Amino acid sequence: MTTLALKDRFSTRARAFWAATRLGWAIESNWTDPFVFLTYQVVRPLFGALILVVMYHVVRGANFDPAMFAQIYVANAFFIIVLQSLIVIGSVVFEDRERYEMIRYVYLAPMGLGPYIVARGASHVTATSASVVLTLLMGVLGFGLQLHLHWLGVPYFVATLLLGIVATLALGLMLSGMTMLLAHHGMLMPEGVSGVLYLCCGVVFSIDMLPGPLATIGRLMPWTYWLEGFRRVFLGSTFNPSLASLTDGAILLRLTGLTAVTCVVGWMTLMGAQGIAVARGKLDEKTDH
C-alpha cells in the first residue's frame, strides 16, 4: 500500500471517528442548554461523593483522619469517569438496536461497530471530566482537601489519566459486545460491573482488606494502579500497603501492561460477540419488555 493510500485511509477513519464522537455528544447533550446539561452531569457524582463523606463522618466523627479521607475522596472522584463512561458505553448497543434502530447501518458502514462505540464513549469521557473537576473542587473548598500537584508530576498525571481512560473504553467495548447478546434487561449490567470494580480496585478501601480471590482480581485490574497513581501524584501517599513497595514507575508500568491486555481482551470480546450476534440474528433483535 502506498503512503498516499495509507494517508487517505487514515484520514477517512479519523473523519468517521470524529463524526461518531460528535454524534455521541449531540445525542447526550443537545436536548437542552449547556448549563442544564452540566447540572444533570454533575449532580449524581456530587451526591455520590456526599454519601461517602457522610458515611465517613458518621463512623469517624471526632477521630477524623484527613489523610485517609483525602485518599478515599480523590479515588472516588476519579472513579466517576469509569462509572459514567461504562453506563453510557453499555447503553450504546441498546439505544442503537432498540430505540434508534440504527445498529444494522453502523455495522454495515466501513467504520464498523468497534471504533463507533469507542468514539461514542470518548465523547462522554469529555462530558464526565467536568464532574470530576467539580467533585475535586467541592472536596477542596467544602471539605478542606489538600491536593499537591507539582509541575514535575504533570506528565505522570496525564499519562495515568489517559491510560485509565483507554482501559475504561476497552472495558466498554467488552461490555458492548456482551450486551449485543443480551436482552434489554442487560442495560443495568455496566453499572453492576462498575460496582464490581468499585469493590475490587481499592477505590474506597484498601484491596488488602478483600478476601484472597477478590484481592487477586483487584491486582489484575488496571484501575487499581490508576487510582494508586492519582493518590501518589495528588497526595504523595499510598493507600494499599501491598503496593507501597512499588515505585511510581512500576505503578505506571503495570498500568500500561494491564491496559494493553484490557484493550486486546476488549476488542476480541467485541469481535467474537459481534460474530455470534450476526450468526444468531441477535444484532438488531428488539427485546424490550
Add this chain to the structure above:
Amino acid sequence: MKTELSTNLRAIWGRAYVRIVGGNREMSWLFFEVVLPLLSVFAFAMIYRGLGAPERFVGFVVVSGAMVAFWQNILWSMAAQFYWEKEMGNLELYLIAPISRMSILLGMAIGGLFMTGTRAAAILLIGSWVFHVQYAVGSFLTLFGIFWLTMAAIYGLGMMASSLFMLFGREAWHTANLFQEPIYFISGFYFPVRSLGNVAALVASAFPLTLGLDAIRQEIFAGSPVNPVFSVPVELALLGVMAVILNAAALRALKYMEYLGKKTGRLTLKAQ
C-alpha cells in the same frame, strides 16, 4: 362497572405477563441483576468495615441494598418505562385502550416484582450470611406493615413520576439517573438520615423511602441505637397517609399530563 373492573384486571395481568415471560426467557438477568448488584452492596459494607464502624452499620447497608432494588425498579421499569413505551410506539395503544393508565403501571410493577424481589431477597440473604449480620426483629407484623406501606407509597410516587416521563424526550434517561444517588443520599440509604442534622432529616422525611427505611431499621435492629427520625407508629401513620395521597395524586397527574401531552403534541413525539 363489573366489565370495567374485569377489563382492568386483565390489563394488569396482560402487562405483567410480558415481563414474567420476558424474565424467564433469558435467565442471564439472574447474574446481571442479582450477582453484580450484590457485589456493589459488598463494596459499601466493606467501606464501613474499613472505617472500623460498628457492625450494625454493615447491617444497614445490606438492608438498604435490598431496598435499592425496589427503588431502581420504580425508577427504570415504571417511571421511565412510559418514555420507552412512547419511543416503541406502545404508549398510544395504551391510551386508546378502554383501561386505566394505572392498570398498565400496576401490571408493570407486578411483572417487575418477581425480578426485583429475587434481587432484594438475594442481597438480604447472601449479604447477611457473608457479613454475619445479626437481626433483632421487634415485630414481624409491624415490619410487614412498614414494608408494604412503603411499597404502596413509593410505587404511588413512581406512578406520579411516570406521568412526567410520558412527556419527556432524551432528558428521560438523564432524569432517571438524577434520581439515583441524590435519592440514596436524602433517604439515608447508607447511613441513618439523622446524621444529616435534625432539620435536614425532617425535610428528607417528606420522601416516603426515608421514612420507610428509618422504620425498617428500627424494627429489624430493635434495641440497637439507630438514631431514628420518628418512632415506628408515627412513621407508619405518615407512610399510610403518604400512600393514599401519592396514589390519588398519581391518578390525577396521569390524567393531567395526558391532557397536556395531547394539547402540546408531545404524547406521540418520538426520538426528540
